[in-house]
Amino acid sequence: MTKDLESPSTGDIPADELRRQAHRMVDWIADYLEAGARPYPVLARVNPGDVSSRLPARAPEEPEPLDAVWDDFLKIVLPGVTHWNHAGFMAYFGITGSGPGVLGEMLSAALNVNGMLWRTCPSATELELVVLDWLRDAIGLPPGLFGFLTDTASISSLLALAAAREAAGLDIRERGMGGRTDLPRMRVYASDQAHSSIAKACITLGLGLDSFRALPHDEAYRVDASALANAIAEDRAAGIRPLAVVATVGTTSTTSVDPVASIADICEREDLWLHVDAAYAGSAAVCPEKRWCLEGCERADSFVFNPHKWLFTPIDASALYTRHPEIFKRAFSLIPEYLTTPETGTVVDLMDYGVQLGRRFRALKLWWVLRAFGLEGIRARLRHHMGMAQSFAGWVDRHPALERLAPVPFSVVNFRAAGTPSSSPAEVDALNLELLERINASGEVYISHTRLDPGIALHVAIGNLHTTPGEIGRLETVIDEELACLLNR
Ligand SMILES: Cc1ncc(COP(=O)(O)O)c(C=O)c1O
Secondary structure, three states, rough: OHHHOOOHHHHHOOOOHHHHHHHHHHHHHHHHOOOOOOOOOOOOOOOOOHHHOOOOOOOOOOOOOOOHHHHHHHHHHHOOOOOOOOOOOOOOOOOOOOOHEEEEEEEHHHHOOOOOOOOOOHHHHHHHHHHHHHHHOOOOOOOOEEEEOOOOOHHHHHHHHHHHHHHHHOOOHHHOOOOOOOOOOEEEEEEEEHHHHHHHHHHHOOHHHHHHEEEEOOOOOOOOOHHHHHHHHHHHHHOOOOEEEEEEEEEOOOOOOHHHHHHHHHHHHOEEEEEOOOOHHHHHHHHHHHHHHHHHHHOOOOOEEEEEHHHHOOOOOOEEOOOOOOHHHHHOOOOOOOOOOOOOOOOOHHHHHHHOOOOOOOHHHHHHHHHHHHHHHHHHHHHHHHHHHHHEEEHHHHHOOEEEOOOOOEEEEEEEEEEOOOOHHHHHHHHHHHHHHHHHHHOOOEOOOEEEEOOOEEEOOOOOOOOOOOHHHHHHHHHHHHHHHHHHE
């Protein structure tokens, strides 16, 4: 019996084996990052089911050597990876799981703490709060804002809108919404350019998609603040209860910046919660010359930006700030006996501010990134990306067969092939979708698309630390070559 209990088959792998495997893996990671993943096609060249069909249907009964797992990673998994850490990745928003971030992640996994309570890892809570203060100061938001980390901007905005609902004083926390005749219909306002996570939050919070009112944008894809004021007045007249406004700093398609200060005026006048979604562009405010983009955000009730988007931190890390931490607690804090501690009520227990109990030690990777690069280093890298975006936008502007479709305030460029004078809008869309597929088939670059007022737009987002002017040059060459094939066939 005692012998059984001491059997090595009941413990973790031996330290020497861990060391051997980890050294090989770290060497691979260092080479992979140094090469900017260039040896691989940026967009995975697999068909649906290719990866799963090469995997056994059941987990192994007997232990397998880790060398075999590693081999299968290389043979089966890697070919099915789309390389977001590739120098040529310019789709959606370019991101980077940087070396310092990888180091922080590795330590976080090794410690495997659960920072649900201050006591369950005092350093996880305190480092998170301090690093979030550093970040807040770095982007010029005021000291009064309390910040904590979530996994994604979608969840940050969901929590913020739950806090807005709580602030409305409708007693939904206690009584719910179902079967109540005393509840008005509610409304959340945002631009028609806002991210889909805002409408999804309305679904999740039981407000329904009907509660999401999309407002029109101007010629630069910014929300029209007068349309917001009119919509609120119209809704009030119809007996609908306005709840919150979501302004976006750096919209998903064009990175346009809503007029937050004007929206804040309206929210203050109407007593509405203002949430700002700066998921991508918030990072830019680390550069003083880009601070303008957060003008008015100091008046927001809540504000989110994602270090995992343009701050070189591996997915996931979303920074959520609020002027009203007590309202988040009112919305979410629920403390059963088993989660009480002698410090309850005297310390910050991060479980009190959202839905999740368990919390990864995300602050570690952010701390590593901020210290390894320093704010000056981060500014230099952001400026490099914005410079490359300007250079690419200039190339588009000079190109006789292309047209740029939106301003370029940060590092994202939207453009399209103009087609011929006789092309119908549907033909121009089809031409651009085909051009997109051909560009991405190159394996050297990966870009995405969106729909803007004139039609389909090709979307180039520069945000990876490995991207150089060489990649931008390759992108231009590939566009030229593929466009020539399409136009001359
Ligand atoms: C403006 C904006 N908000 C929210 C999101 C969602 O981010 P996440 O994937 O962190 O939920 C995105 C994603 O691109 C975005 O562009």
